[in-house]
Amino acid sequence: MRALVALLSPHRWKGPLAEAGHLLDSHDPPPEGSGRKLDAWLASPAWELRNAAVKLIAHWRDEARYARLLGVLGDRAEAGIVRRNAAEALARLGLATPPARAALVRALADPYWEVRSEAALALAALFHPAEDLEQALLDALLGARPRPPRRIREDNFEVRMAHARALGHLGLSRAAFDALLALAGDDSWLVRSQAVVGIAHLVARQTEFFGEAHDRLHGVDRLSEGCVSFFVLRDVLGRVLRAVTEGPQALSAERLRALYLDPRTGWNRVRP
Amino acid sequence: MLYLLRHYEAWFGPLRLFGFPSFRSMGAVVTALAVSLVFGPWVIRLLRRHGARDQGRTFGGLNVASKEGTPTMGGLLMLGSLFAAALLWCDLSNQQVRIVLAAALYFGGIGAFDDLLKIRHRSNERGLARHWKYAAQIAFGALVGVLYLTEPSSPYDLRVARTLVLPLSSKGIYLGWGYMLFVIVFMVLASNSVNLTDGLDGLAIVPAMLVAGVLGVFAFVVGSDAATARDLLFRYLPGCGELVVFCAALLGAGAGFLWFNCHPASVFMGDTGSLALGGILGTLALLVKQEVVFFIAGGVFVVEAGSSFLQDYVGLKLLGRRIFFRAPYHHSLMHQGYGETKVVTRFWILAAIFAVMALATLKLR
Numbered sequence: 001m002r003a004l005v006a007l008l009s010p011h012r013w014k015g016p017l018a019e020a021g022h023l024l025d026s027h028d029p030p031p032e033g034s035g036r037k038l039d040a041w042l043a044s045p046a047w048e049l050r051n052a053a054v055k056l057i058a059h060w061r062d063e064a065r066y067a068r069l070l071g072v073l074g075d076r077a078e079a080g081i082v083r084r085n086a087a088e089a090l091a092r093l094g095l096a097t098p099p100a101r102a103a104l105v106r107a108l109a110d111p112y113w114e115v116r117s118e119a120a121l122a123l124a125a126l127f128h129p130a131e132d133l134e135q136a137l138l139d140a141l142l143g144a145r146p147r148p149p150r151r152i153r154e155d156n157f158e159v160r161m162a163h164a165r166a167l168g169h170l171g172l173s174r175a176a177f178d179a180l181l182a183l184a185g186d187d188s189w190l191v192r193s194q195a196v197v198g199i200a201h202l203v204a205r206q207t208e209f210f211g212e213a214h215d216r217l218h219g220v221d222r223l224s225e226g227c228v229s230f231f232v233l234r235d236v237l238g239r240v241l242r243a244v245t246e247g248p249q250a251l252s253a254e255r256l257r258a259l260y261l262d263p264r265t266g267w268n269r270v271r272p
Numbered sequence: 273m274l275y276l277l278r279h280y281e282a283w284f285g286p287l288r289l290f291g292f293p294s295f296r297s298m299g300a301v302v303t304a305l306a307v308s309l310v311f312g313p314w315v316i317r318l319l320r321r322h323g324a325r326d327q328g329r330t331f332g333g334l335n336v337a338s339k340e341g342t343p344t345m346g347g348l349l350m351l352g353s354l355f356a357a358a359l360l361w362c363d364l365s366n367q368q369v370r371i372v373l374a375a376a377l378y379f380g381g382i383g384a385f386d387d388l389l390k391i392r393h394r395s396n397e398r399g400l401a402r403h404w405k406y407a408a409q410i411a412f413g414a415l416v417g418v419l420y421l422t423e424p425s426s427p428y429d430l431r432v433a434r435t436l437v438l439p440l441s442s443k444g445i446y447l448g449w450g451y452m453l454f455v456i457v458f459m460v461l462a463s464n465s466v467n468l469t470d471g472l473d474g475l476a477i478v479p480a481m482l483v484a485g486v487l488g489v490f491a492f493v494v495g496s497d498a499a500t501a502r503d504l505l506f507r508y509l510p511g512c513g514e515l516v517v518f519c520a521a522l523l524g525a526g527a528g529f530l531w532f533n534c535h536p537a538s539v540f541m542g543d544t545g546s547l548a549l550g551g552i553l554g555t556l557a558l559l560v561k562q563e564v565v566f567f568i569a570g571g572v573f574v575v576e577a578g579s580s581f582l583q584d585y586v587g588l589k590l591l592g593r594r595i596f597f598r599a600p601y602h603h604s605l606m607h608q609g610y611g612e613t614k615v616v617t618r619f620w621i622l623a624a625i626f627a628v629m630a631l632a633t634l635k636l637r
Contacts, residue, residue: 047592079592112593157608158597190609225611 013046020052023059030060042068047079054082058089066095070103073115080112087115091122101127108140113156116140120162124169129205133170137163138179152179157188164191165260168198177202177209181216189224190261193233196220197259200240204251214244236261274299275363293496293513296361297488297520304357304521308528312349316532316539319343324387326540327396342537345387347545350477350529351380357521366514367427368559371416372552373518379463379551382408383543399543409463409551413456416555421452427559432507437561439568439633442505458563462554463547465573468580468600470546473535475602475616479572479623480549481526486569486630487556488519493634494560505637512560522552535613565633571626572619576600 020041023034034056041053042065054072057065072078072086087107090100104126107119120137127133141163143153154160164183167176180202183195196217203213217240224233236259243250278291289295319325326344354376362369386400393399419425426433434451435444447454470476494501495512502508529545532538541549550573557566567574583599597604605615 051592081588081592081594114594188609225609225614 051082054085058092073103084114084118087118087122091125096126105136117159117162120166124166129170160191161194164194164198168201171202184220189233193236293516296517300357300361300521301524304353304524305528307353307356315349344540344542345544346539347541350525354525362517372555375551375555380548383547386543409460413459417452417455459554463550465577466550467546469576473537478620482623482627483569484519484522488516490560490562491515565630569630572623
């Protein structure tokens with residue numbers, strides 16, 4: 001209903017939306033009265049305005065409204081894009097607190113795929129490897145009731161990509177390694193590409209899997225249907241294999257992070 | 273103009289060939305193709321020299337910066353070769369041909385203005401505002417509607433002109449003046465759907481050529497002679513047969529443009545080409561009285577425009593979430609990691625299937 005009201009009166013939000021756009025583009029500190037404005041926008045019927053408010057909270061690093069972000073993230077009646085941006089804002093704020101952890105873990109089961117994907121990425125960005133986080137990711141990826149053989153139940157390739165990255169960052173156990181190996185056999189070359197980097201990330205910490213990773217990575221399907229004239233996956237895999245061959249000391253987090261594909265810059269760009 | 277040579281048949285017998293639409297269609301294809309191939313490199317150089325280059329853009333995260341700087345407004349080449357062939361081979365006294373040539377000029381003009389604004393502001397976001405584009409399309413639809421539905425400007429009997437012909441049926445729906453509203457909506461949909469499809473190298477032009485081919489076949493059936501039309505349960509539309517020559521010219525111009533637009537493209541058609549193509553095909557469908565068949569043959573355009581509509585108006589505006597990864601749908605496939613040539617080729621295959629389905633309605637009535 002709220003969305004319908006907003007849709008039927010777009011002119012009402014034109015001015016505030018333009019103002020929010022200007023504020024997001026500006027690098028100035030928040031102007032006076034910005035807090036009241038943010039509160040008003042967060043209560044607006046137009047999701048675009050609520051979305052702008054969520055982005056501005058992260059832009060201004062407004063920790064006073066941190067709890068509002070958690071509320072937005074957990075509110076399933078909220079527009080999907082606003083929830084997604086709330087998860088991203090939590091990561092950008094860098095506040096690795098227990099409530100954020102709990103909210104992000106809950107968001108892994110969100111019905112909207114962009115929220116699930118962003119929640120996994122935010123967990124990877126905010127927290128250190130931990131058994132409970134690994135379990136939450138595996139439950140979201142494979143289903144809550146582990147019955148061997150566990151199969152990947154996540155349908156959305158973007159979410160599987162995010163999980164590959166998050167498991168690489170947060171995984172500790174054999175189960176995480178196996179899930180990453182399963183993702184390395186995914187139908188989507190984008191997921192396979194993220195999974196091989198995730199595996200490298202995991203074995204950099206858990207060196208007991210190193211030998212097996214070395215063997216199994218050679219079996220990954222290298223075919224990518226990329227949108228550029230060179231094979232992105234081949235490039236990523238080549239770099240990972242070189243690093244794996246050089247030994248655990250070569251698997252620095254910095255070096256591996258550079259190999260992740262970033263949807264914001266396009267899949268065809270491997271960060272230098 | 274060459275059509276007039278048929279009058280000298282008595283002086284030189286073979287000149288009677290210029291009276292046959294089939295012969296002139298072949299001439300139109302070859303002429304349009306030859307003009308494109310000969311003048312294409314020159315036009316592309318000219319566009320590059322005058323700074324008519326594509327501006328970089330992102331489609332919701334999908335990076336296509338590698339295409340930045342490719343000459344755009346290649347629609348000028350397509351329209352140039354189309355006009356050269358049409359002026360040479362069509363019977364210019366034919367009212368339908370004049371209407372469709374006017375549509376090409378009008379929509380090409382809107383597109384060119386839009387492209388020039390983008391080039392001047394060096395931004396794809398700062399072309400002609402969407403509401404002005406819609407206003408111009410509605411104005412054309414209204415003008416064509418008035419001409420089409422009133423005496424003496426209508427090329428057809430008014431009862432026929434105001435009837436919406438349905439595929440798979442020998443009967444139509446009489447809309448009366450309601451047909452005017454239909455014409456306006458139809459023209460807006462037709463021109464924008466081709467415009468939305470034009471996002472990858474060669475993606476819009478091949479389906480457009482196939483639709484032109486289908487409409488050419490329909491024009492031949494309903495307009496060449498009354499007996500053929502009656503045999504296939506169509507109403508005979510006098511003068512419509514001449515549109516076959518125009519459709520052939522469009523096929524040749526499209527093929528010539530594709531020569532330079534195939535991946536990796538040397539030139540983009542820009543809005544100059546895509547709006548013009550949509551306008552031309554929409555007008556052709558109206559004149560051949562096969563508006564519904566246009567949506568079948570142009571199924572690719574329907575998918576692309578439909579995905580954009582669902583994403584923008586139902587997904588983002590109403591629900592606040594994406595329905596597709598990206599829209600139009602070809603960007604969604606690119607986002608999933610499919611290569612450009614793979615996406616384009618598959619859309620061509622789909623377009624061919626849609627064209628066959630549309631042609632099947634000729635007989636299934």
